[in-house]
Amino acid sequence: MFYGAMIWDPWLIVAQIVCLQCLYYLTLGVFLSFLVGTHVSHMSLVYFFDFATITSSTVVGWCVIASFLFSSVAGAGYMIYLIERAKKCLDFSATLYIIHLFICLVYGGWPSSVTWWVVNGTGVAVMALLGEYLCIKRELREIPTRYRSIRCMLNLFQGCPRVWKD
Numbered sequence: 001m002f003y004g005a006m007i008w009d010p011w012l013i014v015a016q017i018v019c020l021q022c023l024y025y026l027t028l029g030v031f032l033s034f035l036v037g038t039h040v041s042h043m044s045l046v047y048f049f050d051f052a053t054i055t056s057s058t059v060v061g062w063c064v065i066a067s068f069l070f071s072s073v074a075g076a077g078y079m080i081y082l083i084e085r086a087k088k089c090l091d092f093s094a095t096l097y098i099i100h101l102f103i104c105l106v107y108g109g110w111p112s113s114v115t116w117w118v119v120n121g122t123g124v125a126v127m128a129l130l131g132e133y134l135c136i137k138r139e140l141r142e143i144p145t146r147y148r149s150i151r152c153m154l155n156l157f158q159g160c161p162r163v164w165k166d
Helices: 008-036 059-082 086-108 116-139 148-154
Strands: none
Touching: 008 059, 008 086, 059 086, 059 116, 086 116
């Protein structure tokens, strides 16, 4: 997408939200299956959406917490390719976690666990801040040029070796 054009495209925004949400839950499922699946007899949606599973009193609870935090780091990586703009990372990560809150409300009621709020608050902060950092690093990369002479002309011959003879 061309960054100079500020065109309101709601379908693009909805598509980005849906893709980010799907990739987040896919990644969460992979982490849960590796970390939690080794400790429980069968996996279910309880580990995704029930606030009671996010607890610091059991090994499984710590594995669920780690899965959520690893998924937020992966979500920051997804934002580099889906969102591409640092100033939009907070909006998209907050939207992802608000949608997750609504799904949790429907699935298991209001999350009354302090641990759930701390884990998800940390997750949104990690996703937003790391996503902004990664997007800024990508936005500030040097634009590759095809020929060294063009790069030297753009730098106004500062620091470029002399390739011609007097």
